[in-house]
Amino acid sequence: MACRKRQRFSPEVVGKTDFFDGLPDDLVISILCKLSSSAGCPSDFVNVLITCKRLNSLALHSLVLAKASHKMFAIKAKNWSESAHRLLKSCADAGNVEACYTLGMIRFYCLQNRGSGASLMAKAAINSHAPALYSLAVIQFNGSGGSKNDKDLRAGVALCARAAFLGHIDALRELGHCLQDGYGVRQNIAEGRRFLVQANARELAAVLSSTPTSNVPTRSWLTWSPHPIPHPNQRQPAVPGCPLLSDFGCNVPAPEAHPASRFLAEWFGSREREPGPGLRLCSHVGCGRPETRKHEFRRCSVCGAVNYCSRACQALDWKLRHKAECAPVERWLDEEGEAGEGNGAVDGDDVMIVDS
Numbered sequence: 001m002a003c004r005k006r007q008r009f010s011p012e013v014v015g016k017t018d019f020f021d022g023l024p025d026d027l028v029i030s031i032l033c034k035l036s037s038s039a040g041c042p043s044d045f046v047n048v049l050i051t052c053k054r055l056n057s058l059a060l061h062s063l064v065l066a067k068a069s070h071k072m073f074a075i076k077a078k079n080w081s082e083s084a085h086r087l088l089k090s091c092a093d094a095g096n097v098e099a100c101y102t103l104g105m106i107r108f109y110c111l112q113n114r115g116s117g118a119s120l121m122a123k124a125a126i127n128s129h130a131p132a133l134y135s136l137a138v139i140q141f142n143g144s145g146g147s148k149n150d151k152d153l154r155a156g157v158a159l160c161a162r163a164a165f166l167g168h169i170d171a172l173r174e175l176g177h178c179l180q181d182g183y184g185v186r187q188n189i190a191e192g193r194r195f196l197v198q199a200n201a202r203e204l205a206a207v208l209s210s211t212p213t214s215n216v217p218t219r220s221w222l223t224w225s226p227h228p229i230p231h232p233n234q235r236q237p238a239v240p241g242c243p244l245l246s247d248f249g250c251n252v253p254a255p256e257a258h259p260a261s262r263f264l265a266e267w268f269g270s271r272e273r274e275p276g277p278g279l280r281l282c283s284h285v286g287c288g289r290p291e292t293r294k295h296e297f298r299r300c301s302v303c304g305a306v307n308y309c310s311r312a313c314q315a316l317d318w319k320l321r322h323k324a325e326c327a328p329v330e331r332w333l334d335e336e337g338e339a340g341e342g343n344g345a346v347d348g349d350d351v352m353i354v355d356s
């Protein structure tokens with residue numbers, strides 16, 4: 001700041017034309033478009049907004065806001081404010097689909113403004129935004145924001161199919177489970193299995209094509225291991241990365257969660273903002289969705305201790321974490337009169353969840 005002030009008032013500039021003032025607006029706007037589309041975090045952009053009046057007004061031009069990258073909306077839940085809300089709204093109004101989706105999720109789940117949240121997500125979905133299509137599918141499957149009778153399984157499957165067609169991995173996985181179970185669609189086990197295999201393959205491709213975000217060396221992702229997660233009874237250190245592709249014996253790191261999901265997880269993670277009495281969060285850490293009414297989510301039928309918004313979250317959490325923790329509840333053991341095989345009895349893609 002000190003340096004900038006000195007420049008602004010430096011005697012050489014006074015009385016002469018400032019080079020920056022001489023730049024035409026459209027040139028500055030095109031530079032700001034590049035900046036907003038490549039911003040790695042909100043501060044990359046906000047720092048420009050607060051620099052001077054001219055940059056502030058040009059940076060809020062609809063052309064600039066429409067181009068903003070999804071990373072620009074990676075706002076921390078603890079930093080949520082009226083001005084953050086206004087910026088997201090301006091971007092959504094400028095036609096930015098990422099902003100429509102992010103603000104839609106925040107309004108629907110965090111601010112409990114279901115109507116405007118869902119319509120913002122619909123605006124993104126109409127523009128083929130895959131995460132928005134998938135989120136609307138989850139809302140339809142669960143009847144979120146309404147009663148149990150508002151569940152629309154066929155609409156959920158249709159939205160999932162559209163998101164899966166656009167390459168959304170969770171949607172592919174969800175669709176695979178729907179086909180396998182005949183949930184909202186005619187049962188077709190072979191076709192369902194094909195979607196699940198495709199989801200796993202895409203997961204691997206996505207990880208390999210992204211720049212490494214973890215310290216896990218790429219080579220170790222692809223090492224074949226017959227026991228990717230140590231059994232809880234064996235005191236072995238966990239294998240680095242996560243056995244997302246345990247079906248294929250490959251270890252890859254967990255996929256990066258969408259900024260909107262991270263916002264939800266942070267929002268409901270703070271004590272004063274719990275989802276409400278009797279309402280639970282999806283047990284998959286990367287999801288962040290809360291229940292909108294009691295017993296909305298389905299729970300793991302083996303342990304009953306975890307619950308999920310969707311089959312996709314359940315399958316992912318199983319591979320990431322729950323596989324090592326899940327154990328049959330005592331009373332079921334008593335009923336069956338045996339210790340059971342626990343984890344050995346269930347496979348990641350076949351583990352059951354039931355309506356709670």
Ligand SMILES: [Zn+2]
Binds near residue numbers: 288289310
């Ligand atoms: Zn979930």
Ligand SMILES: [Zn+2]
Binds near residue numbers: 302304
């Ligand atoms: Zn379980």
